[in-house]
Amino acid sequence: MKKNLKNRIALIFAFLLVCLYGIIGIPSGFTGKALLESMTKRIHLGLDLQGGVHMVVQVEVLEAVSDETDSALARLQQDLKDAKLTYSQIYKPQPLTDDPVTHIKTGKPEVIKVEGVPPASASAVQSLLDQKYSNEYDVSSSDNETAFTLTMKPLVEKALEDKTVQQAIETINDRVNTLGVSEPKVAPYSLGANQILVELPGYSDTDEVRRAIQSTARLEIHAVIGTPFPDEQSALAANSGALPPDEELVHYSGISGTDPDQVYVLERAPVVSGTDFRSATPGTNQNTGQQQVHFTLTDEAGNRFYDFTKDNVGKPMAIVMGGRIRSVANIKEPIHDQGEIEGSFSLTEVEELSKLLRTGALPASLDFLETRQVGASLGADSVREGVTAAIVGVLVVMAFMLIYYRSSGINADLALFLNLVILLGFMGYSHATLTLPGIAGVILTIGMGVDSNVLIFERIREEIRAGKAASAAVDQGFAHAWVTIVDTHVTTIVSAAILFLFGSGPVKGFAVTLTFGLLANLFTAVYVSRVIFEAHLNKLKPGEMVSI
Amino acid sequence: MLPGIEQRAGNLGSSKKKLIADSLDKWRNHVELFHGVNVDWLGKKWYFLAFSMIFSVAGIISMGIHLKKTGDIVPLGIDFRGGTEMRVQFKNQVPNIDKIRAAVMAEGIPDSSITTFGDASNFGGASNNEVLISLPEQTNEAGLDVGRQKIEQALNGPYAGDFTIRDEQVVGPTVGRQLEGQAGRAVLYSLLGMLVYLWFRFQLIYGIAAVVACFHDTLITVGAFALTGQEISLTVIAAILTLVGYSMNDTIVVFDRIRENLRLTRREPLTILVNRSINQTLSRTVLTSGLTFLTVLSLYIFGGAVLKGFSFALVVGILIGTYSSIAIAAPMLVAWQQWRAEKGNAVSLPAAKRSRA
Numbered sequence: 001m002k003k004n005l006k007n008r009i010a011l012i013f014a015f016l017l018v019c020l021y022g023i024i025g026i027p028s029g030f031t032g033k034a035l036l037e038s039m040t041k042r043i044h045l046g047l048d049l050q051g052g053v054h055m056v057v058q059v060e061v062l063e064a065v066s067d068e069t070d071s072a073l074a075r076l077q078q079d080l081k082d083a084k085l086t087y088s089q090i091y092k093p094q095p096l097t098d099d100p101v102t103h104i105k106t107g108k109p110e111v112i113k114v115e116g117v118p119p120a121s122a123s124a125v126q127s128l129l130d131q132k133y134s135n136e137y138d139v140s141s142s143d144n145e146t147a148f149t150l151t152m153k154p155l156v157e158k159a160l161e162d163k164t165v166q167q168a169i170e171t172i173n174d175r176v177n178t179l180g181v182s183e184p185k186v187a188p189y190s191l192g193a194n195q196i197l198v199e200l201p202g203y204s205d206t207d208e209v210r211r212a213i214q215s216t217a218r219l220e221i222h223a224v225i226g227t228p229f230p231d232e233q234s235a236l237a238a239n240s241g242a243l244p245p246d247e248e249l250v251h252y253s254g255i256s257g258t259d260p261d262q263v264y265v266l267e268r269a270p271v272v273s274g275t276d277f278r279s280a281t282p283g284t285n286q287n288t289g290q291q292q293v294h295f296t297l298t299d300e301a302g303n304r305f306y307d308f309t310k311d312n313v314g315k316p317m318a319i320v321m322g323g324r325i326r327s328v329a330n331i332k333e334p335i336h337d338q339g340e341i342e343g344s345f346s347l348t349e350v351e352e353l354s355k356l357l358r359t360g361a362l363p364a365s366l367d368f369l370e371t372r373q374v375g376a377s378l379g380a381d382s383v384r385e386g387v388t389a390a391i392v393g394v395l396v397v398m399a400f401m402l403i404y405y406r407s408s409g410i411n412a413d414l415a416l417f418l419n420l421v422i423l424l425g426f427m428g429y430s431h432a433t434l435t436l437p438g439i440a441g442v443i444l445t446i447g448m449g450v451d452s453n454v455l456i457f458e459r460i461r462e463e464i465r466a467g468k469a470a471s472a473a474v475d476q477g478f479a480h481a482w483v484t485i486v487d488t489h490v491t492t493i494v495s496a497a498i499l500f501l502f503g504s505g506p507v508k509g510f511a512v513t514l515t516f517g518l519l520a521n522l523f524t525a526v527y528v529s530r531v532i533f534e535a536h537l538n539k540l541k542p543g544e545m546v547s548i
Numbered sequence: 549m550l551p552g553i554e555q556r557a558g559n560l561g562s563s564k565k566k567l568i569a570d571s572l573d574k575w576r577n578h579v580e581l582f583h584g585v586n587v588d589w590l591g592k593k594w595y596f597l598a599f600s601m602i603f604s605v606a607g608i609i610s611m612g613i614h615l616k617k618t619g620d621i622v623p624l625g626i627d628f629r630g631g632t633e634m635r636v637q638f639k640n641q642v643p644n645i646d647k648i649r650a651a652v653m654a655e656g657i658p659d660s661s662i663t664t665f666g667d668a669s670n671f672g673g674a675s676n677n678e679v680l681i682s683l684p685e686q687t688n689e690a691g692l693d694v695g696r697q698k699i700e701q702a703l704n705g706p707y708a709g710d711f712t713i714r715d716e717q718v719v720g721p722t723v724g725r726q727l728e729g730q731a732g733r734a735v736l737y738s739l740l741g742m743l744v745y746l747w748f749r750f751q752l753i754y755g756i757a758a759v760v761a762c763f764h765d766t767l768i769t770v771g772a773f774a775l776t777g778q779e780i781s782l783t784v785i786a787a788i789l790t791l792v793g794y795s796m797n798d799t800i801v802v803f804d805r806i807r808e809n810l811r812l813t814r815r816e817p818l819t820i821l822v823n824r825s826i827n828q829t830l831s832r833t834v835l836t837s838g839l840t841f842l843t844v845l846s847l848y849i850f851g852g853a854v855l856k857g858f859s860f861a862l863v864v865g866i867l868i869g870t871y872s873s874i875a876i877a878a879p880m881l882v883a884w885q886q887w888r889a890e891k892g893n894a895v896s897l898p899a900a901k902r903s904r905a
Contacts, residue, residue: 003841048657048854051615056723058722192722192723192726206693206696206716210693211785229578279669282599310556312654367720368693368718369692369720369723370717370718370719370723371696371716371717371719372715372716372717372718372719373713373715373716373717373719374714374715375712375713375714375715377637377712377714378635378714378715378854381852382854383854385850385851385852385854385855386852386855387772388850389846389849389850389851389852392846392850393842393843393846393847396839396842396843397839397842397843400839400842404835431866435853436855437786437855437858438782438853440847440851440855440858440859443843443844443846443847443851444790444840444843444844444862446843447836447839447840447841447842447844448794448797448838448840448842450836450840451797451832451836451839451840454832454835454836454839455801455832455836458831458832458835462828480808483594483804484800484801484804486811487749487804488796488797488800490745490803491742491745491793491797491800492790492793492794492796492797494738494741494742494745494793495738495741495742495789495790495792495793496790496793497798498734498738498741498789499734499738499786499789500732501734502730502731502734502737503730503734503786504727504782506782506783507782507783507786508784510783510786510790511786514790520790
């Protein structure tokens with residue numbers, strides 16, 4: 001079967017070339033540097049080897065829900081007014097509140113209540129609610145039909161939350177791209193609900209990243225009630241100890257965030273917020289020479305804003321970002337969907353504000369759950385140490401196999417070398433990321449891969465001792481060892497698969513190299529080793545034994 | 549040179565080569581003679597049990613002590629316990645730790661822990677002037693980054709320009725809890741998955757014996773971490789999962805041989821058959837474990853500080869994993885069969901459900 005053998009050897013070589021291509025593509029040159037370059041284009045280095053910033057961000061999706069119910073509330077007010085139906089209150093019984101110490105947001109923002117409906121209009125209110133709001137809200141009424149409760153449907157709420165996370169990802173991506181990082185990664189974080197993973201390789205300034213991302217925080221315009229107070233106590237005292245449910249206290253920090261603290265009383269429901277802004281650009285007032293921000297709203301938001309500003313000319317409104325007031329401006333005239341925000345801003349402040357308004361299309365605020373940064377020097381050290389350990393491991397194993405199994409040791413060493421090439425080839429084709437535990441996975445693959453060879457060779461030795469001829473011994477060796485090889489590889493791949501599902505970045509890298517290495521080993525130990533043995537057997541004289 | 553002398557010189561050269569080849573052969577034959585080994589492994593099972601109990605108990609005791617001291621059974625890495633950690637490298641010698649702590653306290657951080665972070669893998673080389681500054685977990689996410697900033701400010705005062713930050717990590721309580729849950733589930737599912745696979749390929753009792761052996765290995769490895777005071781991070785959990793896989797491998801090789809022998813001889817007492825199976829696979833076991841151990845040892849020595857915990861878990865795990873296949877899994881099989889025999893049930897351990905060539 002010499003032709004068969006030649007075919008098989010050709011197949012192996014072809015496969016080898018395919019893998020090499022996966023590793024280095026078509027290199028521009030053959031110097032060490034050029035090869036390394038082509039390789040790193042296909043096999044990416046993880047953050048722990050390149051250095052970089054890694055962050056996990058929580059999206060406060062309840063805020064988006066709260067926004068949505070706020071606008072539903074405003075629409076409902078309008079609808080009831082248009083239908084000339086009276087009521088005493090319309091509000092959210094458990095609005096979203098922020099614990100000032102733990103910053104955990106609690107509340108049930110998905111519930112709206114209408115109270116004080118006169119019995120005569122009860123059925124009219126019911127049919128209005130059913131008509132306009134029952135798609136998204138479950139409507140229920142109190143026993144005497146004077147109060148109605150709207151609760152957002154769970155499916156609708158979930159869809160909204162998913163959309164919010166998606167929008168957050170897009171906006172953070174835009175923001176992060178302005179930092180000039182190559183290959184940033186912004187993606188949903190699999191280990192938690194509504195969490196986003198941000199990875200910036202080669203970047204080291206965590207503060208700047210936080211600032212860039214943080215500045216996509218929520219932006220809203222609220223109506224201001226009364227005058228500012230120096231602190232919260234005096235604000236409460238002036239309001240007889242407690243605020244009504246539709247008002248809240250917010251601190252003022254100015255555009256740069258360094259102005260002295262003041263506390264304003266604002267209407268809780270914002271007039272317009274984040275997604276309502278279509279664009280914003282800095283400009284100068286022709287007449288006064290003052291810096292101003294020129295903004296445009298969406299049509300629907302524009303209508304709401306017009307109603308609000310028409311009723312409140314001469315009164316102030318607050319621009320709130322990230323839960324703090326950035327600017328308070330007086331409403332000069334009714335604004336439809338285009339307007340100017342004016343104040344004694346500096347040029348940089350006005351540009352900052354425009355940028356915030358433009359990219360501030362984030363419907364929810366972000367919490368930083370985890371920040372990691374690996375310096376480039378540590379990354380380089382890790383690469384050096386990992387590769388050294390790998391080389392030492394490979395050399396030790398190769399030397400041992402050569403000494404212990406004589407010429408068959410060459411077989412094992414070739415298989416080992418092939419394993420590494422195939423493993424790297426797999427990684428190159430799948431654009432996998434190599435991490436430090438990934439290098440450890442490669443080292444482990446070397447140790448476990450050689451196990452297959454040991455199993456086969458020991459079996460062959462047994463068969464030879466039992467008196468079988470060379471070719472029969474090889475056959476039997478492979479046949480018996482095959483079962484065990486499959487069993488052991490499957491169990492390790494099972495645990496690697498679980499690691500891949502449950503692990504984060506570096507651990508995933510380990511699972512990937514381990515699995516690829518074991519798959520490569522299945523191929524080399526059984527197919528390639530067999531072919532090399534057969535080639536060797538062909539050369540043997542009759543009666544001569546294999547060197548093992 | 550006289551031809552006679554040259555010739556002798558040549559003979560000396562080739563006889564040296566022959567000497568080396570001869571001693572290599574002798575060594576090979578000696579090691580190959582593993583095949584003649586006939587140790588009564590099952591007879592020693594009480595020694596094995598005692599050995600395992602000593603280490604397990606030692607491990608459990610140190611875990612208990614650690615639990616009392618800190619509320620966790622082992623030192624947890626920052627992945628799980630949360631908090632802030634910074635590795636700072638100084639250009640020259642590390643300045644006085646107390647001075648560093650004072651500087652950090654002056655910025656308003658009272659509870660920092662500062663330790664020198666020597667790299668023992670530098671083969672006797674001095675620690676590379678590194679310091680590990682860590683802060684405990686914060687209860688709220690918002691204050692999370694403040695500590696890190698303050699430490700950087702503190703260092704920039706007296707030591708500006710003298711240090712580089714090698715890496716820094718800030719982990720909040722939410723993520724820490726998530727990871728803990730994930731890690732625990734991963735280990736559990738892994739063991740379950742293997743139990744099912746072994747049940748499918750062999751019989752349930754094989755699966756149980758193997759899982760008990762793996763559990764024993766995990767217990768002793770985690771105990772080793774408690775004893776030596778090393779941290780368990782996410783990568784260490786990955787190493788533990790790997791050693792579970794490795795221990796399974798090893799156990800399966802012995803089980804495969806037992807299964808094959810059961811098919812060949814039905815009359816042999818189980819004890820003798822199992823002993824023979826172990827002896828037959830001994831050369832493979834020693835070789836593979838030896839080689840895998842050497843590669844992992846290389847990782848421990850040369851692989852750097854970041855992988856220290858990981859490679860330590862593997863070094864311990866591979867040794868214990870090999871041991872457990874012979875000392876725990878095999879005796880369990882025999883003990884179960886004997887227990888069933890005493891109860892008057894079927895006496896011979898059935899071979900696998902499906903027979904394969």
